[in-house]
Amino acid sequence: MRERRSLPIIVSIAVIIIGISSMIVIYDYWNSQELSVSNPVVNKVTMSSQSLDLKSIIHEAEKNVIQIEGHNEYNTSTGSGFLYNEKGDIITNAHVIKDAEAVYVRTANAQIYPAAVVGIGEELDIAVIRVPQLSGQGYLSVEKEETAEIGDEVIALGSPHGFQNTVTLGIISGSERNFHIDGFDYSNVYQISAQITHGNSGGPLINRETGKVIGINSVGTEDGTIGFSIPVNEVISQVEQWSNEAQNEQLEFASTADIINSYDPEQSLQDAEYIIDYFLESIEIRDYVNAYTLLGSAKQSELSYSQFREDYINIVDLSYSDISSEVTDQNQVNSTVDLTIETKLPNKEETNEETHTFDFIIGYENDQLKIITVTNN
Structure with a gap:
């Protein structure tokens, strides 16, 4: 009786062992076979490591490159820097600001802000300054690990x-x-x-x-x-230490009004022509958001972003040779530009090239330089 009860158990164990052995054999067989795909729709996906477009790299970088002005009672020094984090912190050289009593920055869209020194090296020629108005904006990506090689x-x-x-x-x-x-x-x-x-x-x-x-x-x-x-x-650890330790309420900022009120017609002409060039470059690179931010509030109120984008979206290329500018009685700058514009014709592959004369009025709005009006003559 006991032998009869044992028989089913023995058979079951034998079946399980055979099943497991069969699965192992089948797995080994399929694992050794090369998978062939006959469906012509399925293709191998390959990644290409193409270099980024040079023009795009430069345009995106320009947004975060800052002109730095260090002022004292004797002179003004000028240098450069770049935004590197979301706090509005700018990396620069220590020698650019070491003798400055007040530090100001000019952004890529010609906005002027006061800056405070976050940290500055004594023997190491690096410094960090902060502009709270630039916090939360884009910044440049920094290579923290790899070292560049000769020939790069x-x-x-x-x-x-x-x-x-x-x-x-x-x-x-x-x-x-x-x-x-x-x-x-x-x-x-x-x-x-x-x-x-x-x-x-x-x-x-x-x-x-x-x-x-x-x-x-x-x-x-x-x-x-x-x-x-x-x-x-090699210096990013020191830079990040300064940035992490600095609190805005402990920093000393100069007054923006000090530099705005010292009106310089020559500087105004240069700034106006720069902002027009930057506006046109943004249009050409199809960065309509950046171009739209250069417009004054009155212009933006009469022209929505979608309308603005629609006006320029068909432009394929544009060029100009010179900008003619003069300072007006209102301390604004009136600039005239002859633009050669190549546009894509609606629903066609062909393009059309025409030359138009544009008039720009550049002036300060809330202490910041803006394109007040732009008209096509």
Whole structure:
């Protein structure tokens, strides 16, 4: 009786063992076979690592490159910097602001704000300043880990001689350069073929392939043929320490009115023509949001963003050779531009090219420079 009860159990165990053995054999067989796909719709997906478009890299970087002005009772020094976090913090060189009693910045869209010093090196030529009005905006991505190699293509941005957002191209032509200038020690810096001149100091050095900041442009030779840039991955820990410790209520900011009220007609002409150029560049690169923000409130109230975008969306290319400007009695700038505009014809592949004359009125609104009106004559 006991043997009869044992028989089903033994059979069940045997079946289970056979089943498991069969599954192992089948798995090994299928695992050794190469899978072939006969469906022509299914294709292997491959990733291509194409370099980013140069024009797009430059335009996006320009939005976050800042012109820095350090003022004291004797003179005004000019340099560059770039936004690197969401707090409105700007990385620059220490030598740009070390003697300044008040620091102001001019953004890519010609807005002027006071800045406060967050941290500044004594022997290390780096500094961080903060502009609360720029917090929450976009900023440049910084390469915190990798070190650039000789031969890497780079883009150097800055504001040499007061000309905002000047771009030079080159390569990393040397590395681990060490020297001492004006009380600052430069260690393991990049040597670059891109020109670094007065006003470029503190601007970003961008990797052409990734679009990330890899260096802080700092020193150039007298003839401008060789530049030197501090690797950002070697100083980012100090920069972040300053930024994390600084509280806005503990910082000292100058007054924006001080610089706005010292009206300079020559500077106004330069700023006006710059903002027009930046507006047209934004249209050409199809960055309509950026272009729209350059308009004054009255212009925006009569023209919604969707209407504005619709007016320019068919533009394929535009060019101009010169801007004619004059300062008006209202301390505004009246500028005339002959624009050659190539537009795509509706529902067609063809384009049409025409030249139009545009009049711009540039002036201050709430202490910031804006395009008050723009008309097509």
